[in-house]
Amino acid sequence: MSPLDPDLRERAAALDAADPLARWREEFVLDPDVVAYLDGNSLGRLPRRTQERLASFVREEWGGRLIRGWSEGWVDLPVVVGDAVGTLVGAAPGQTIVADSTSVCLAKALHAAVGLVPERSTLVVNAADFPTDRYLARRVAADRRLEVVEVHPSDPSGLSADDVGAVLDDRTAVVLLSLVDYRIGSLLDLADVTARVHAAGAVVVWDLCHSVGVVPTDLDAAGADLAVGCTYKYLNGGPGAPAFLYAASRHHPHLDQPLPGWWSADDLFAMADEHRPAAGIRRMLTGTPPVPGIVAVQExxxxxxxxGVAAARAKSELLTAFAIEALDGMGLEVVTPRDPARRGSHVTVRLPDARRATVQLTARGVVPDFREPDLLRLGLAPLTTSFRELLAGLEVLADVAGS
Incomplete structure (x- = not known):
């Protein structure tokens, strides 16, 4: 194990001094006991404005207005905040909602996607994707009598558009993919992959959990079909915050989701015997939305x-490049792509017993994440991670990895 280059301290200070996003760090609650918080790709820090908004909500809206709050704006929150999320992922108004967990949104999106191509018989999923994505793909495939086709990365640097294209044929109904790989941070080309899926006559469901807010994304321009994503990572919506679901407007008349409820009906308070789905994106709702959670997401x-996503992306590329250079100098094995166009906002290294290293790092005030069996993830949140904070974490990592 090699020590960190001493020149990195000076460079980190210079990068912080030149950082146009540096002032945003003070907009968040910063725990003085944390040397380096490097897990923003799992749970983002708490915005100070969210503290104030939630206190006001509890006191004035919930406490002061009670059920009248529904007619004073709560009813519209899933779509209003959904449209706000839509601006971050290139979605025109009326195509995005905020409600339910990521898993529930993904299940709805997959069922709806299969219904758009009923004559097809296979569902494609990345064999290395997040477990829930794979579990749900198998469950939906079983329910809809489809065959699951797993696509495997042909290169250690992650899945590529060519890998996806190689498994597409005239049987392919739906392709489920994460834009950024949750393990190693590799980034797919959304427009290229979407075009290949459409050329095969299939539809694509995108998981944007590790990209929303830090990777410029234009769902409408790419012709995407459906997408889901969480809000508690780079959007700082809080632990377990409700997720979002996007569906292109061209598909709305044909979307048949598996969990119809009174919130997806064309007349919310008609209480009709037969369910008549709403005409637009509201048809993808189900039950009463979690208002406090959506309020936090809104902030x-x-x-x-x-x-701005472009500004966040610019800093993200600098942070990840700085981390990779430092890790290379330490002699650690970086498994995240070196090309900035091919990586998201976290950097992953391979360490023997990554779980043990994570426990030791956390005990010393450095909070990373790990993935079995030997991957240590460093989540770099552009709004809250400074270069000096990152370097402080890497210094502890050098000591732990060398012990």
Whole structure:
């Protein structure tokens, strides 16, 4: 194990001094006991404005207005905040909702996607994708009598558009893919992959959990079909915050989701015997939305919008490049792609017993994440991670990895 280059301290200080996003760090609650928080790709820090908004909501809206709050704006929150999320992922208004967990949104999106191509017989999923994505793909395939086809990365640097294209044929109904690989941070080309899926006559469902807010994304321009994503990572919506679901407007008349409820009906309060789905994106709702959670998401999304995804991406590329250079100098094995166009906002290294290293790092005030069996993830959140904070974490990592 090699020590860190001493020149990195000076460079980190210079990068922080030149960082146009540096002032946003003070917009978040910063725990003085944390040396380096490097897990923003799992749970983002708490925005100070969210503290204030939730306190106001509890006191004035819930406490002061009670059920009248529904007619004073709560009813519209899933779509209003959904449209705000849509601005971050290139979606025109009326195509995005915020409601339910990521898993529930993904299940709905997969069922609806299969219904768009009923004559097809296979569902494609990345063999290395997040477990829930694979579990749900198998469950939906079993329910809809489809065969699951797993696509395997042909290169250690992650799945490629060519890998996806190689498994597409005239049987392919739906392709489920994460834009950024949750393990190693590799990034797919959304437009290229979407075009290949459409050329095969199939539809694609995108998982944007590790990309929303830090990777410029234009769902409408790419012709995407459906997408889901969480809001508690780079959007700082809080633990377990409700997720979002996007469906292209061209598909709305044909979307048949598996969990119809009174919130997806064309007349919310008609209480009709037969379910008649709403004409637009509301048809993808189910039950009463979690208002406090959506309020928290609204604040995080507003903050991310003020900063801008392009600005966040520019800093993300600098942070990840700095981390990779330092890790290379330490002699650690970086498994994240070196090309910035091929990586998201986290950097992953391979370490023997990554679980043990994570426990030791956390005990010393450095909070990373790990994935079995030997991957240590460093999640770099552009709005809250400074270069000096990152370097402080890497210094502890050098000590732990060398012990």
């Amino acid at each position: 995080g999304v507003a903050l991310a919008t003020e900063v």
